[in-house]
Amino acid sequence: MRLTAITGLFHRAGRLRAWLLVTALILLPGTVLAENPRLALPRSHLGQPEPAPIFLTGYLGFGGAPDYDLGSLGYGGQIIFQPGSASAFLNQLYSWNSSLIIQFDYQKVTEDSRILSADLIVRHYLSDRRLPETLEALFVGAGIGASHVRLPLGEPDSETSYFSFVAEMGKEWDLRRDLLVVTRFQFRYYNYGGYNVSTWAFSVGAGIPVPW
Numbered sequence: 001m002r003l004t005a006i007t008g009l010f011h012r013a014g015r016l017r018a019w020l021l022v023t024a025l026i027l028l029p030g031t032v033l034a035e036n037p038r039l040a041l042p043r044s045h046l047g048q049p050e051p052a053p054i055f056l057t058g059y060l061g062f063g064g065a066p067d068y069d070l071g072s073l074g075y076g077g078q079i080i081f082q083p084g085s086a087s088a089f090l091n092q093l094y095s096w097n098s099s100l101i102i103q104f105d106y107q108k109v110t111e112d113s114r115i116l117s118a119d120l121i122v123r124h125y126l127s128d129r130r131l132p133e134t135l136e137a138l139f140v141g142a143g144i145g146a147s148h149v150r151l152p153l154g155e156p157d158s159e160t161s162y163f164s165f166v167a168e169m170g171k172e173w174d175l176r177r178d179l180l181v182v183t184r185f186q187f188r189y190y191n192y193g194g195y196n197v198s199t200w201a202f203s204v205g206a207g208i209p210v211p212w
Contacts, residue, residue, distance in 0.1 A: 052084025052130075055180045059205025063186075065109045067196050068152070072108035074201050079103075079210075080123075080180070083130045097130055099123040101141065103166075107188070107199045113152045115190060115197055119145030119166050135174040139184075142167050147190050149197050162192035180207040 061074035079102040087094035101121035108114050121143030129137050147164040170184025182205045190197045 052082040052086075053177075053209035054082070054085050055080040055207035056210045057180060057182060057205045057207025059182065059203040061107065061186070061201040061203035063107060063199055063201025065107075065115075065197050065199045067198075068109045068113065070200070072110070074105065074107035074199075074203070076103060076105035076203075078182075078205070078207070080182075080207065083125075093122070094130065096122075097125050097128055099125075099129070099139075101143065103143075103145070105145070105186075105188075107201055109149075109197060109199070110152050113150050115147055115149045115164075115188070115199060117145040117147040117164055117166075117188065119143050119164075121166055121168065123168070125172075129172075136172065138169075138171050140167075140169045145188070147188070149190065149192075149195070151195060151197070160193050160195070162190065164188050164190040178209060180209075181205070182207070 055078075057078045057080060059076055059078070061076070062071070063074055064070040064072040081089065081100040081102075083094045083097055083099060086098065086100040089100055093100055099122070101119070101123055103117075103119040103121055105117045105119060106114060107117075121141045123139050123141035125137040125139045127134050127137040143166045145164045145166055146161070148161045149159065151158050151160070166186060166188050168184050168186045170182060173181040175181060182203075184203055186201050186203065188199045188201075190199070
C-alpha cells in the first residue's frame, strides 16, 4: 500500500514537471529569449537615413505667362521633406539625395486671371544634403501638379482645370538650423483646351521646422 502511494506520487510529480516544461517553452520566446538591448551585438547604421527636419515654408514670387503678361505677383507655400524625412515616403529619395516637396502655388496671369496649383515635386541637390554639416546646396527639381486656371473675362472657357508640369532650379540655405531660406526659378507648363497658360516665376521664401 505504501509502495503504491509512493509510485503514484512520482507519477504526479512527473506530470507536473512535464506541464511546467511545456509552460516554460510557451512563455520563453516572449521573456527569456527577448532581446536585451544591453546585450545586443552592435549593428551597422551605414546608409540608413539621418534624422532631418520637415520645413514649412512660404514664398513670394514675380513672373507670369508669356502669352498673357509677364510682371505679375505670385505666392505660395511648401512642405519640404528633406532627404532624411523623405525616406519615410520612398527610401530611394534618400539614396538620390533628394527632398519631397508638397507645394501650393498661386500665380497671377493678368489683372483678372490667375493659375492656382497643387504640386508634388522631387528636388535633387547638387551637394550632399544628407550630411548635417551641409548648410547650403544648389538644387534642380521636377514634378506634376493639378492646376485650376481662370482666364481673362470674355474668353470662351473662362475657367478650366488640368494637369501641369513643373521644373525648378535654385538654392537652399540653413540658417541656425531653425530657419531655411530658399531662392528659386520655376517654370510651369500648362497647355489645355487651346490655351497655353505656361508660367515663369522667380521666388524667395523662408521656412521653419515643424514638430512632426
